[in-house]
Structures are given as C-alpha cells and as structure tokens.
Amino acid sequence: MLKRYYIATYGCQMNVYDSEVLAGHLESMGYHAASSEDEADVLIINTCAVRKKAEEKVFSRLGTIRELKKSRPQMIVALWGCMAQRETVVQRIKRRFKFVDLVSGPNALERFPALLEKAATAKETVFDLDHAGGKESLPIKRAEGFKAWIPISHGCNNYCSYCVVPYVRGPEISRLPENIINEVDELANCGFKEITLLGQNVNSYGKDLKQKIDFADLLLHLDHRLINRSDNPPRIRFMTSHPKDLSEKSVRVIAEGRNICEHIHLPIQSGSDELLKKMNRGYTRDYYLGLVDMIREAIPGSSITTDLIVGFPGENEEDFALTIDLMAKVRFDAAFIFAYSPRQGTRAAGMPGQVAAKIKKKRIVQLNELQNRIGLEKNQGLVGSIQEVLVEGQSKTNKNMFTGRTRTNKIVHFPSAADCLGEFIDIRIEEARGWNLIGAIDRRN
C-alpha cells in the first residue's frame, strides 16, 4: 500500500530547506507526498521558536492533530525543529501531548530514517535533542519551482540577548565550500534561476574552517563559476548579513559580481547605542551608518532592507527617537518591524524595564508610517526605469497578471497574455506603491 507523508513548515527559509531534506529522506524510504495531513502516514510539524506566537500556533495545531491521531492511531506524528530543542516545550509535550511519536531538534536530519523507524515501534515518545549532527550528502526533495535555497552554514555564535537561535540550532558550523559548490552546480544543471545562500550570519562564513576562505571568496567563486558555465546563469542572493561581520571585501565582490543581486538585508534592530549594547549586537549606530555609506558608494542603485525590534527592555522615548532618526537617515528600501517578544532562556527575558504592549504597538505604527513613506518615495524614483524581473507568481484571480522580483528584491506586478513564470523579463516601471511596483513588459530576455 502507498505510504504517504505530509510536512507542515513554520518559520524561516532554513526550515524550508530542512523540510526538503526530510522529504528527500521519506521519498528514498518509499513514501509519497500526501495532499493533506488527513491522509498522511507520517506527519511532521517542522517548527520555529523565534517568536512565542509561532510556538502557540504549533500547540494549537497539535490539539487538532490529537483528534486525527485518535481516528488514525497508526499515523506517526513528529515534532521537528527549533521548538523541539526547548526544555519548556519538551516538558509540555511530555505532560499534554503524549501522542506525539517523535520530538527532534533541527540537527538530527542525518539520523531521521533511524529515528522514524524507532518511533514506529516505540511505546513512548522518542526524543533526539542532540546538537551534533552531519548535514552533508543528505537526500533532498526540492519544492518545484525555479528558486532554491542552500545553507552555507548552520547555527550561530552571536548570542544576541533576545534570540533563541544559538540555543536551539547550536554553534555556527560552516559547510565545506566543495559541498556548496557541488550543490550550486546541481541546481544550475536543473535549470534553477535563483539560488539563495543561507546562514544566520553569512558574513562569518569560513571562520571555523581549516582552509582559508571567507564569504567574499565563496561569493566570487560561485559568481565566476556560474557565469562561465552558461549564458543564462542563475541569480545569486544571500541572507542574512550581520552588520558587525559585513566586510568591505564582500561589498566589493557584490559590486563587481555579474549575477550577485544588489540587495543586502542588514538587520539594525535599534538606532540606540545603549540598546544595541544590551542586545549584544556588536556594532554602534555610527558603524552601521558608515556601512550603509560604503555600500551605497560601492553599489549605486542597491537596496538595503532591515529588521527592527521595538519595545526591547529599557527602550525609552529617547532610544525610540534615535531609531526613528536612524530610519530617516538610512532610508531603507523596506523594514520588517517586530515588537519585542521575551523568549524564555534568553538574557533579555530577565532584563528590567519590559515595555508595555500598548507602547510597543504605538511605536510600531509610528515606524511603519515613516517606512511606508520612505519606501514609496524610493519606489517613485524607479518609475520610468527598466528592471530585470524574475517572474515568480501568477495572480489567482487574473491569469494575465504576473508578479516578479527585481535584482534589488522589489516586487513588481505586470500584465502578460503569455505564461512567463520562471522567465527573466525586462519590465518598464510605470507606477510606484509603498511595498511594490507596477509595470509593463519592455523586453523578454
């Protein structure tokens, strides 16, 4: 009988990649993808622990799955990923969700087939919370499409005081360059049009390797390699860049690279030095402003996006005014603004001066208003320009409307009578909005 699996993925792109590896394992074990969890023999919930809300969503989903498991007791339920690595979660599973068959952290990918076998016969929940684990040469079943993601490192050493990632994903481990290169080659051979290099901090790539290689060397090598092998090489993107480790050498490589997208996601988190110190970010606002100047001088027309946290413990009106000021000075292309959410086990969760929810809300609104105005003004500057767009979506309500992204990661909507999904198309920008652009086809490449 056909055995089926279903994987529900929460959180970041790294989790999407891990789910593709889990799917690869399952397919090589003879399983096929199910269209819903109702028909799955193996159901995996791949979780995110960065925000409390994401965790609560998973617990409420487990409540529904409990009923499903009652009607299909032979189904194996696995809780995978970052949440599973948290002690409070483990305790809650042991107390209230005993029906879960397997609980495993993100670093057990290599051990998944053995864990699944064990969970199938075990009388109690099987736990694997070991940080150690290889992640090379694993089977992978990539989602269909033309965009792919490749981790260049796993884990993080930075211990920002608000973040659980170093605790749940373990210390930073760079992948060997030859394995990354092989994977990129494979993707290019399969016709992928855009490859994103992933890491919690791509800029510290290579620091733990014996061979002398850094992120700039890796980027340069991949760019040359892809250009030399094809007339239509895939674009290269990367994320996330930590400001303290972004080097001038990397910026130069991005500036000179032919197929490296001119977009840097550079989370600032706060405009106040006092708070940056409490966050353990390792840079000051002046250092960050200097980086922005360096990027804009080296790569004119590049886009810089950011993440900001409002309501970090101790954030007063003065600190917040400094964040507003920084946003006005940098003029980000886009900013993702989050209210600080305390995560148990992090240093910030125990800091004095927790900010009231209504103040956080007010500050988010204020920052969003400013960013929307800046985003619109920046996008208006693109009206009349021609932008190369990789087409990645078709409107569900109008099959003649498509959506793509510029090299600078701006979203562009445009009409096309012909199906152009996965193509690079030059679009003439005709109208600007705060978070996207509207245009018309100028030339198909």
Ligand code: SF4
């Ligand atoms: S750099 Fe900081 S915010 Fe990013 S994953 Fe590491 S600890 Fe978390």
